Amino acid sequence: MANQQLNSRNPRVDLEYRRRKSAEEMRYQVVSFSLMIFLTLVAFAAVAIKGFTAWFTAPFIVLLAFVQVIFQLYYFMHMSHKGHEAPSLFLYFGLFFALVMALAFMTIIWW
Amino acid sequence: MSTLTQKKGFGATIWDFLTTVDHKKIAILYLLAGGFFFIVGGIEAVLIRMQLAVPNNDFVSAGTFNEIITMHGTTMIFLAAMPILLGFMNAVMPLQIGARDVAFPFVNALGFWLFFFGGVFLNLSWFLGGAPDAGWTSYASLAIHSKGHGVDFYVLGLQISGLGTLIGGINFLVTIINMRAPGMTYMRMPLFSWTTFVASALILFAFPPLTVGLTLMMFDRMFGSNFFVVANGGNTVIWEHLFWIFGHPEVYILILPAFGIFSEIFSTFSRKRLFGYSSMVFATVLIGFLGFMVWAHHMFTTGLGPVANAIFAVATMAIAVPTGIKIFNWLFTMWGGSVKFTTPMYWAFAFIPSFVMGGVTGVMLGTAPADYQYHDSYFVVAHFHYVIVGGVVFGIFAATHYWWPKMFGTMLNETLGKITFWLFFVGFHLTFFIQHFLGLWGMPRRVFTFLPGQGYETSNMISSIGALFMSLGVIVLLINVVMTSVKNVKVGNDPWEDGRTLEWTIPSPPPFYNFKQLPLVRGLDPLWLEKTAGKKGMTPAEPLGDIHMPNSSFIPFMISFGLFFAAFGVLYNGEKSWAVPVIIIGLLITFGSMLVRSVKDDHGFHIHKEELMDENDKGVKA
Numbered sequence: 001m002a003n004q005q006l007n008s009r010n011p012r013v014d015l016e017y018r019r020r021k022s023a024e025e026m027r028y029q030v031v032s033f034s035l036m037i038f039l040t041l042v043a044f045a046a047v048a049i050k051g052f053t054a055w056f057t058a059p060f061i062v063l064l065a066f067v068q069v070i071f072q073l074y075y076f077m078h079m080s081h082k083g084h085e086a087p088s089l090f091l092y093f094g095l096f097f098a099l100v101m102a103l104a105f106m107t108i109i110w111w
Numbered sequence: 112m113s114t115l116t117q118k119k120g121f122g123a124t125i126w127d128f129l130t131t132v133d134h135k136k137i138a139i140l141y142l143l144a145g146g147f148f149f150i151v152g153g154i155e156a157v158l159i160r161m162q163l164a165v166p167n168n169d170f171v172s173a174g175t176f177n178e179i180i181t182m183h184g185t186t187m188i189f190l191a192a193m194p195i196l197l198g199f200m201n202a203v204m205p206l207q208i209g210a211r212d213v214a215f216p217f218v219n220a221l222g223f224w225l226f227f228f229g230g231v232f233l234n235l236s237w238f239l240g241g242a243p244d245a246g247w248t249s250y251a252s253l254a255i256h257s258k259g260h261g262v263d264f265y266v267l268g269l270q271i272s273g274l275g276t277l278i279g280g281i282n283f284l285v286t287i288i289n290m291r292a293p294g295m296t297y298m299r300m301p302l303f304s305w306t307t308f309v310a311s312a313l314i315l316f317a318f319p320p321l322t323v324g325l326t327l328m329m330f331d332r333m334f335g336s337n338f339f340v341v342a343n344g345g346n347t348v349i350w351e352h353l354f355w356i357f358g359h360p361e362v363y364i365l366i367l368p369a370f371g372i373f374s375e376i377f378s379t380f381s382r383k384r385l386f387g388y389s390s391m392v393f394a395t396v397l398i399g400f401l402g403f404m405v406w407a408h409h410m411f412t413t414g415l416g417p418v419a420n421a422i423f424a425v426a427t428m429a430i431a432v433p434t435g436i437k438i439f440n441w442l443f444t445m446w447g448g449s450v451k452f453t454t455p456m457y458w459a460f461a462f463i464p465s466f467v468m469g470g471v472t473g474v475m476l477g478t479a480p481a482d483y484q485y486h487d488s489y490f491v492v493a494h495f496h497y498v499i500v501g502g503v504v505f506g507i508f509a510a511t512h513y514w515w516p517k518m519f520g521t522m523l524n525e526t527l528g529k530i531t532f533w534l535f536f537v538g539f540h541l542t543f544f545i546q547h548f549l550g551l552w553g554m555p556r557r558v559f560t561f562l563p564g565q566g567y568e569t570s571n572m573i574s575s576i577g578a579l580f581m582s583l584g585v586i587v588l589l590i591n592v593v594m595t596s597v598k599n600v601k602v603g604n605d606p607w608e609d610g611r612t613l614e615w616t617i618p619s620p621p622p623f624y625n626f627k628q629l630p631l632v633r634g635l636d637p638l639w640l641e642k643t644a645g646k647k648g649m650t651p652a653e654p655l656g657d658i659h660m661p662n663s664s665f666i667p668f669m670i671s672f673g674l675f676f677a678a679f680g681v682l683y684n685g686e687k688s689w690a691v692p693v694i695i696i697g698l699l700i701t702f703g704s705m706l707v708r709s710v711k712d713d714h715g716f717h718i719h720k721e722e723l724m725d726e727n728d729k730g731v732k733a
Contacts, residue, residue, distance in 0.1 A: 037224070086288045090284075090315070093312075093316070094315075094316060097316050097403050099405070100403070101320070101352075101356055104352065104407070105349075106351065107419070108350055108407070108415045108416065108419045109346065109349060109352065
């Protein structure tokens with residue numbers, strides 16, 4: 001409930017609504033948490049199971065990691081909530097600049 | 112009588128500044144320290160021009176010349192231009208957005224002290240066995256092989272001061288996002304606040320690559336790693352990329368605030384709303400974005416290949432578009448305005464042609480094939496001095512005259528200000544215009560002397576005479592500052608009489624809590640809006656109430672001092688027996704101070720409503 005700001009001093013304002021909101025929020029958290037555990041197990045499995053080459057497992061694990069980051073940011077760090085526009089703007093720009101630099105380092109630096 | 116208005120002794124004033132967390136006092140510290148380094152860098156510039164005044168000169172040796180040019184560039188960029196601009200941001204931005212302080216006053220003080228100790232550390236190299244001598248870019252192929260400790264001073268000093276700049280930038284971002292006065296929407300922010308915002312975002316993204324580069328360099332030089340050592344499989348080009356990924360945004364960190372300063376000045380002294388405000392904001396953001404996409408144009412001759420060169424050339428030229436938007440907007444702001452030629456307006460007026468010349472040579476240099484001809488010649492030197500002096504330094508002089516009354520409560524002498532302008536303006540063009548041609552005639556940059564009979568004599572002499580004029584201009588400004596401070600004639604809220612933005616609604620200098628009541632902002636140029644509605648000041652947005660203020664603290668000084676101290680240990684690691692204990696003691700000071708900050712509750716204090724009330728607020732006479 002800490003994420004919802006009250007304009008009123010009365011703690012009982014919208015209590016039902018807020019309780020429902022929090023329950024919903026909790027459900028999302030539990031769902032995403034179990035998904036994250038599952039994805040982690042999948043990642044371990046991809047390495048453990050014989051028969052996959054590194055050309056498959058490496059990009060696959062990176063993909064899973066990417067999904068985990070999204071879960072982490074949006075459900076556990078509440079980026080899905082209102083009022084996080086500025087942080088997400090900066091996150092995405094930071095990500096973009098970093099990827100451009102990584103691209104440059106991989107393409108135009110000769111050894 | 113409040114204790115806050117008592118006269119303080121000298122020692123108490125010093126202690127006050129050492130512990131202050133007030134953004135206006137930190138601004139003064141930035142100006143003092145930045146101004147000092149500006150003088151140091153200026154003296155280095157004069158030494159360069161003395162050496163190059165005549166052919167075959169032996170005024171300084173080749174090695175010393177390398178140290179002087181390196182320190183001139185490093186000092187001017189990191190320790191003079193950027194801190195002075197951060198000083199103006201500190202002084203003005205919170206006032207312009209109607210805030211009582213920045214978001215993190217403690218961190219603000221920490222940012223200043225880190226910069227200061229980093230700068231002092233770097234300059235101590237002069238007395239401890241020689242300054243860095245690999246150029247301000249410190250390319251790894253030179254820096255790795257540089258003898259002595261010069262480059263180590265560069266690496267550690269910039270690391271410490273860069274930390275300060277980075278947290279300063281984050282602080283400004285949070286302040287602007289969270290602390291705007293009621294009604295101050297993003298699209299009502301004065302342009303100087305906007306450019307502060309974008310420049311801070313650039314600091315946020317540009318400084319980490321520098322930190323990485325400096326760390327790799329530190330490990331290579333001090334701990335025997337091989338990131339840049341070609342013989343062991345390293346690659347020096349990585350340094351160049353890391354440096355310029357930082358370095359190109361860095362020059363926009365410098366020029367954008369200057370653009371903001373000029374935008375304020377043009378609209379104030381043309382007594383008109385800034386022409387095309389929203390396109391100015393758009394252009395600022397676009398320049399900030401493109402600033403990250405063009406770093407490799409500093410490296411066209413490195414051998415990136417024609418495709419990469421072409422991409423970076425086109426991206427570079429694209430920046431001319433938003434910059435052109437700005438130039439035309441400034442011209443149209445003056446067009447039809449009732450222009451008043453004050454000293455700040457002189458600088459702003461002269462800025463346009465000077466900066467456009469630097470911009471045009473920039474596009475010339477951005478043309479990759481042509482760059483092979485200009486590269487490493489005086490043409491490049493002329494180009495970047497036209498944009499940095501003609502843009503940033505003009506902006507700093509303009510802001511000094513424009514905001515001096517707001518910061519110190521006294522008005523700089525206008526006549527002396529105009530003398531400063533003419534001396535510096537003439538000196539600037541005399542020094543650098545001819546350098547375009549020196550470059551085209553083939554004179555290489557960063558070379559300590561030249562031979563007679565190659566046609567460089569007269570031009571170099573002219574250039575050196577120009578440096579004399581610039582020095583005289585700066586001296587006149589210093590005289591002006593001293594005279595104004597001694598006379599100490601106080602001025603009112605709006606000394607230019609045409610103030611448009613919130614900083615001109617409060618006393619000069621502002622009280623330490625800035626706004627007794629936060630103002631209600633009803634549009635762009637809030638004060639001007641109220642003036643045209645026939646009012647004297649702003650409508651308050653809140654009733655008079657208690658104001659929460661942070662306590663002063665000596666901890667930022669101690670945190671920074673610990674790193675400064677530890678840096679000596681790192682520098683002499685493996686040479687002196689005391690190196691390791693010094694590292695440990697220094698880090699203990701730093702982390703111990705941070706621990707004290709963490710465990711000690713410091714809730715600040717309140718200024719009570721009764722202390723803020725004066726006769727007018729009480730309504731009835733008691």
